[in-house]
Amino acid sequence: xxxxxxxxxxxxxxxxxxxxxxxxxxxxxxxxxxxxxxxxxxxxxxxxxxxxxxxxxxxxxxxxxxxxxxxxxxxxxxxxxxxxxxxxxxxxxxxxxxxxxxxxxxxxxxxxxxxxxxxxxxxxxxxxxxxxxxxxxxxxxxxxxxxxxxxxxxxxxxxxxxxxxxxxxxxxxxxxxxxxxxxxxxxxxxxxxxxxxxxxxxxxxxxxxxxxxxxxxxxxxxxxxxxxxxxxxxxxxxxxxxxxxxxxxxxxxxxxxxxxxxxxxxxxxxxxxxxxxxxxxxxxxxxxxxxxxxxxxxxxxxxxxxxxxxxxxxxxxxxxxxxxxxxxxxxxxxxxxxxxxxxxxxxxxxxxxxxxxxxxxxxxxxxxxxxxxxxxxxxxxxxxxxxxxxx
Amino acid sequence: xxxxxxxxxxxxxxxxxxxxxxxxxxxxxxxxxxxxxxxxxxxxxxxxxxxxxxxxxxxxxxxxxxxxxxxxxxxxxxxxxxxxxxxxxxxxxxxxxxxxxxxxxxxxxxxxxxxxxxxxxxxxxxxxxxxxxxxxxxxxxxxxxxxxxxxxxxxxxxxxxxxxxxxxxxxxxxxxxxxxxxxxxxxxxxxxxxxxxxxxxxxxxxxxxxxxxxxxxxxxxxxxxxxxxxxxxxxxxxxxxxx
Numbered sequence: 023x024x025x026x027x028x029x030x031x032x033x034x035x036x037x038x039x040x041x042x043x044x045x046x047x048x049x050x051x052x053x054x055x056x057x058x059x060x061x062x063x064x065x066x067x068x069x070x071x072x073x074x075x076x077x078x079x080x081x082x083x084x085x086x087x088x089x090x091x092x093x094x095x096x097x098x099x100x101x102x103x104x105x106x107x108x109x110x111x112x113x114x115x116x117x118x119x120x121x122x123x124x125x126x127x128x129x130x131x132x133x134x135x136x137x138x139x140x141x142x143x144x145x146x147x148x149x150x151x152x153x154x155x156x157x158x159x160x161x162x163x164x165x166x167x168x169x170x171x172x173x174x175x176x177x178x179x180x181x182x183x184x185x186x187x188x189x190x191x192x193x194x195x196x197x198x199x200x201x202x203x204x205x206x207x208x209x210x211x212x213x214x215x216x217x218x219x220x221x222x223x224x225x226x227x228x229x230x231x232x233x234x235x236x237x238x239x240x241x242x243x244x245x246x247x248x249x250x251x252x253x254x255x256x257x258x259x260x261x262x263x264x265x266x267x268x269x270x271x272x273x274x275x276x277x278x279x280x281x282x283x284x285x286x287x288x289x290x291x292x293x294x295x296x297x298x299x300x301x302x303x304x305x306x307x308x309x310x311x312x313x314x315x316x317x318x319x320x321x322x323x324x325x326x327x328x329x330x331x332x333x334x335x336x337x338x339x340x341x342x343x344x345x346x347x348x349x350x351x352x353x354x355x356x357x358x359x360x361x362x363x364x365x366x367x368x369x370x371x372x373x374x375x376x377x378x379x380x381x382x383x384x385x386x387x388x389x390x391x392x393x394x395x396x397x398x399x400x401x402x403x404x405x406x407x408x409x410x411x412x413x
Numbered sequence: 414x415x416x417x418x419x420x421x422x423x424x425x426x427x428x429x430x431x432x433x434x435x436x437x438x439x440x441x442x443x444x445x446x447x448x449x450x451x452x453x454x455x456x457x458x459x460x461x462x463x464x465x466x467x468x469x470x471x472x473x474x475x476x477x478x479x480x481x482x483x484x485x486x487x488x489x490x491x492x493x494x495x496x497x498x499x500x501x502x503x504x505x506x507x508x509x510x511x512x513x514x515x516x517x518x519x520x521x522x523x524x525x526x527x528x529x530x531x532x533x534x535x536x537x538x539x540x541x542x543x544x545x546x547x548x549x550x551x552x553x554x555x556x557x558x559x560x561x562x563x564x565x566x567x568x569x570x571x572x573x574x575x576x577x578x579x580x581x582x583x584x585x586x587x588x589x590x591x592x593x594x595x596x597x598x599x600x601x602x603x604x605x606x607x608x609x610x611x612x613x614x615x616x617x618x619x620x621x622x623x624x625x626x627x628x629x630x631x632x633x634x635x636x637x638x639x640x641x642x643x644x645x646x647x648x649x650x651x652x653x654x655x656x
Contacts, residue, residue, distance in 0.1 A: 120503065120504060131481075131485055132486060144565055148566070152475055154474060154530065155527065157527075167610050171524060171526065171536075173522060174504040174505055175508070175521065175523045176503060176505050176523075189546075190540065193540065210485065210499075213499075214494060214500075214502070215499075217493075218500070264468075265519065266520070267512075268512045268516040269513065271500050271513070280518055400505070401503055401505065401506070402503070402509020402510075403521065404505065404522075404523075
């Protein structure tokens with residue numbers, strides 16, 4: 023199986039498109055401020071201007087909700103990148119998010135409970151509570167009524183969305199598919215992760231012996247997938263694996279059992295051998311639990327196989343952790359890496375944790391890149407892995 | 414393409430009967446309902462055979478709304494964010510909770526799409542089974558009523574939205590999965606179709622909730638029906654067929 027990527031978009035704290043994301047990752051520029059990765063207003067303003075230049079969206083009003091606006095802007099950017107004029111009835115649309123539009127309704131909810139907000143105002147805000155409201159809004163704004171889905175599987179959501187899109191194409195359910203991940207920052211997630219003592223005030227240091235925690239971030243990215251290769255093809259999605267730990271609500275299995283099984287499954291679907299993987303783009307959040315579990319899973323995958331470990335790195339020091347959107351934001355980096363045949367180092371990594379026993383590149387490296395394994399691990403023991411391959 | 418079978422289907426009981434059980438001491442109402450409908454669906458089946466290569470898909474329109482509300486309320490009143498409330502407030506926390514009780518390593522997805530949440534969960538399961546990502550797949554939908562919000566939301570255009578609750582589960586399998594079972598399936602699942610933008614007449618019901626398709630399917634199977642048409646509040650509808 024293979025799904026061919028013909029278009030990409032990426033709005034992150036380091037810029038408004040895939041190229042800006044790549045440049046930041048290559049040059050070691052972090053977009054994190056006070057430990058968080060907000061998409062800067064200047065990036066959104068520039069992206070709005072580009073959106074308005076597209077005649078196909080000339081009459082489309084950008085929504086007030088930050089999530090909806092970012093979704094629509096990133097959607098249009100990916101379509102433009104792929105040369106698609108719009109979606110047809112036989113196309114598919116899959117969104118991934120965990121927070122949805124929480125900032126639109128969370129304060130209204132508490133105000134209503136305190137009786138400082140009228141029912142009418144509360145109901146108006148609460149319409150945004152279901153995650154599906156984000157998807158229906160995007161569908162309505164783009165006039166799309168074909169096959170659609172919203173996945174909310176924590177930090178593996180958009181990785182799973184790409185896997186499902188691949189299945190839709192493979193099973194002939196859609197002709198083409200656009201997949202997006204959207205995440206915005208809000209008090210609920212920041213305070214929540216903070217009370218779990220997971221957040222770092224500095225940029226994260228994945229796989230470092232002196233790691234400091236994770237950085238929450240915003241992100242909006244889309245990929246356009248097609249069944250056939252074309253002049254616009256940038257990379258191929260050749261493998262996917264989805265598993266569960268069945269272990270803990272917020273911690274991964276300590277031996278990375280589910281993560282190992284997801285990677286193994288992705289390699290099987292891609293029908294490639296371990297020695298064909300040139301780089302593992304890790305989930306690498308910079309939390310102790312994640313680093314240990316993911317490293318254990320990678321070691322298990324390569325144990326007794328007579329194959330040297332490939333390079334392993336994380337890019338979260340650059341763009342932070344965009345939760346449900348992280349898989350697709352980082353897949354954009356994988357696609358750019360395949361185009362440029364370049365392996366990225368882990369910025370922020372100064373003293374590799376010796377207990378992890380992974381192989382980290384000390385600098386960005388030009389190297390033949392055939393296949394990249396992309397991991398995500400999520401709360402609830404939700405794991406997903408993808409194999410990205412060169413065209 | 415391989416055929417997809419419905420092996421078993423059940424709906425939850427009243428969660429009040431179970432909330433005091435030690436295994437549910439950290440669980441939310443939605444978690445209890447979902448877990449009960451899953452447990453009932455697996456009753457009488459060879460658990461180790463089914464769970465060997467089994468996916469789990471949970472659909473919920475509103476997710477863990479009650480706990481989210483409690484998390485926000487506690488934080489605004491006391492300034493303290495409580496870890497247990499946060500972890501339970503995540504949209505996929507029910508999925509994680511049920512998955513822990515299943516101790517399976519199969520694919521684990523949470524989906525949410527307003528009135529088509531249940532249908533999307535079913536379609537995603539069919540997709541996983543046809544791609545051989547798993548041989549069995551448990552599909553559960555759940556919605557928990559939030560008493561503090563019912564009064565306010567009853568005055569929305571459609572009262573029944575937001576105020577119904579329930580959970581249903583169906584166990585699906587592909588041909589490979591069925592071959593490992595020493596029993597006949599309830600039915601072969603033929604199709605799940607979602608017709609968006611239609612203008613059918615919705616009949617309001619206080620039992621309605623957005624992700625009710627799986628519960629309704631389970632009840633229809635028990636009633637020996639052969640298809641199920643579910644009209645949504647906006648006139649759209651879905652049609653699920655089996656034989």
